[in-house]
Amino acid sequence: MTKHKTLHLFWAAFPLCLLILLLQVMPALAQRAAGKPDSITTWSFGPNLPITNVRAVGVFFPANGRFYAVGGRSSDAFGSDATNPFEYNPTTNTWTTKAAIFPDAHVNNMACGVLTVSGTPQIYCVGGSQATLVDAFGRVFSYNPVTDTLTTLTAADDWPGAAGTILPGGFAVVNNKLYILGGFNINVGSTNQIWEFDPTAAVGSKWTQAPVNTPEGIMYAPTCAIGGIIYVAGASDFSGGLVIDTTNSFSFNPVANTIGTIAPIPRATGETRALNVYGQMWVMGGGRVAPNPSNEVDIYNPYCNTWTTGARFVNPRRNFPTDTDGVSRVWLAGGYVNAVADMTMEIDAFPMAVSAVSRKVHGAAGTFDVPLPLNGPTGIECRSGGATNDYQMIINFATSVTAGSASVTCGTGSVGSFTGNGTATITVNLTGVTNVQRITVTLASVSDGTNTGDVPISMGVLIGDTTANGTVNSGDVSQTKSQSGQPVTGSNFREDVNASGTISSTDVAIVKSKVGTALPP
Ligand SMILES: [Ca+2]
Ligand SMILES: [Ca+2]
Numbered sequence: 001m002t003k004h005k006t007l008h009l010f011w012a013a014f015p016l017c018l019l020i021l022l023l024q025v026m027p028a029l030a031q032r033a034a035g036k037p038d039s040i041t042t043w044s045f046g047p048n049l050p051i052t053n054v055r056a057v058g059v060f061f062p063a064n065g066r067f068y069a070v071g072g073r074s075s076d077a078f079g080s081d082a083t084n085p086f087e088y089n090p091t092t093n094t095w096t097t098k099a100a101i102f103p104d105a106h107v108n109n110m111a112c113g114v115l116t117v118s119g120t121p122q123i124y125c126v127g128g129s130q131a132t133l134v135d136a137f138g139r140v141f142s143y144n145p146v147t148d149t150l151t152t153l154t155a156a157d158d159w160p161g162a163a164g165t166i167l168p169g170g171f172a173v174v175n176n177k178l179y180i181l182g183g184f185n186i187n188v189g190s191t192n193q194i195w196e197f198d199p200t201a202a203v204g205s206k207w208t209q210a211p212v213n214t215p216e217g218i219m220y221a222p223t224c225a226i227g228g229i230i231y232v233a234g235a236s237d238f239s240g241g242l243v244i245d246t247t248n249s250f251s252f253n254p255v256a257n258t259i260g261t262i263a264p265i266p267r268a269t270g271e272t273r274a275l276n277v278y279g280q281m282w283v284m285g286g287g288r289v290a291p292n293p294s295n296e297v298d299i300y301n302p303y304c305n306t307w308t309t310g311a312r313f314v315n316p317r318r319n320f321p322t323d324t325d326g327v328s329r330v331w332l333a334g335g336y337v338n339a340v341a342d343m344t345m346e347i348d349a350f351p352m353a354v355s356a357v358s359r360k361v362h363g364a365a366g367t368f369d370v371p372l373p374l375n376g377p378t379g380i381e382c383r384s385g386g387a388t389n390d391y392q393m394i395i396n397f398a399t400s401v402t403a404g405s406a407s408v409t410c411g412t413g414s415v416g417s418f419t420g421n422g423t424a425t426i427t428v429n430l431t432g433v434t435n436v437q438r439i440t441v442t443l444a445s446v447s448d449g450t451n452t453g454d455v456p457i458s459m460g461v462l463i464g465d466t467t468a469n470g471t472v473n474s475g476d477v478s479q480t481k482s483q484s485g486q487p488v489t490g491s492n493f494r495e496d497v498n499a500s501g502t503i504s505s506t507d508v509a510i511v512k513s514k515v516g517t518a519l520p521p
Helices: 003-032 476-482 505-515
Strands: 044-045 057-061 067-072 084-087 094-097 111-117 118-130 139-143 149-152 166-174 177-185 189-197 205-209 223-226 230-241 242-253 258-261 272-275 282-287 294-301 306-309 320-322 329-333 347-348 353-363 365-370 379-381 391-403 405-410 412-418 423-431 437-447 452-461
Touching: 057 111, 057 118, 057 329, 067 118, 067 329, 111 166, 111 177, 118 177, 166 189, 166 230, 166 258, 177 223, 177 230, 223 282, 230 272, 230 282, 258 320, 272 320, 282 329, 353 379, 353 452, 365 379, 391 437, 391 452, 405 423, 405 452, 423 437
Parallel strands: 057 320, 166 223, 223 272, 379 452
Antiparallel strands: 044 347, 057 067, 067 084, 084 094, 111 118, 118 139, 139 149, 166 177, 177 189, 189 205, 189 230, 223 230, 230 242, 242 258, 272 282, 282 294, 294 306, 320 329, 329 347, 353 365, 353 391, 391 423, 405 412, 405 437, 412 423, 437 452
């Protein structure tokens, strides 16, 4: 090729090269312009656990804002069982080995949760195994982190499901009761019973077996409660003498005692936990069959029955303590990393929303807000949205934030605009929001200057549901009739369903026209 021809080819290709370059650079520039970081790395390492630890349970204790690793063992050798609780203090960013001593060494693979008796919250733990042994205790103890005291319940309150050899499967707390779903009959198989523990019931009467079983045997199952429903996604099973991972996924309603179907988690996992973060289920890595263990965080939106993924943590691991405050932190530590007992800690920190509401101006009567609980159950907006079905969400943060974007990530509707960047209150204006649905608005790349993350806020929309029970029926009609002609106040504004500033026959007619509608379960 002559020099001339090479030059010619270069100039011929130049516009194409320029175009490719621009296509690659423009999105990054656009992200910068929108205030988004180029990549969001939200996980960072915290201080190491005091010891290596596997098979502990992570428990967030709301009363003091601290994270506990309860039980577990430092290795798989006999005598390695952890004898004391470990406490992580987010304020000082330090771990402390507490003075309290567990009643026995069967503290591996327990089921734990925070339950309140006589106004005092405590961490209750059930069952467990001991390193190298193949038996399982049914013993229950409570740990009070504030006083650092342990109380062992009498044998009459042992978990009947343990039967000497069975470890708890998935577990979650609903309405101050601890539920255990399934279990591992050690080196025999997975089990499918569901048990309820009521800490306030009389001695010998705290345990009740549900009249239904899990759809298949599950063990070491990622489980969490959202809005009173317990979700399981992924679970270990015992097959051919081995612990394996599955995609088994379902829901359990502990009040109705019904099993529900959900979209299965997109990857097999087990030997890990699921956490309720902003009313969505985070399934945290886990699993042991290649390519597991994993560091993937799978996120389930129960309102649209859909799966997405969040930011991966760093070290793939299983059987590790993990928990969340639900709104700004997810902690994890230890577990098996590369099949070796680990002591590293990882923290996902993101800006904390403290409250959210759906706001409407009721004419001259003023502004009234429907609270939108951050971790479920969803608040129910019962007011109509006018000609173009408009609503407004207000999300209050603990500190000033900037949001990169706001969009509808579940349900029907769209974000017209959002305001408030640089303040502690983000206002999202929604339009085209259809009735009879649950909708999720996600503020993406929310930054408080230090931490960045996505914040999803969900809302039920059911026009005419003045009683906020998820259905429109005669109860809503009579409630609205009873307030007709009354001034609109903070206690009856839901009955002003057209947000006109007065409660009249027009509102009654709207409610009547919606009788028979209900939010999906
Ligand atoms: Ca109702
Ligand atoms: Ca009205």
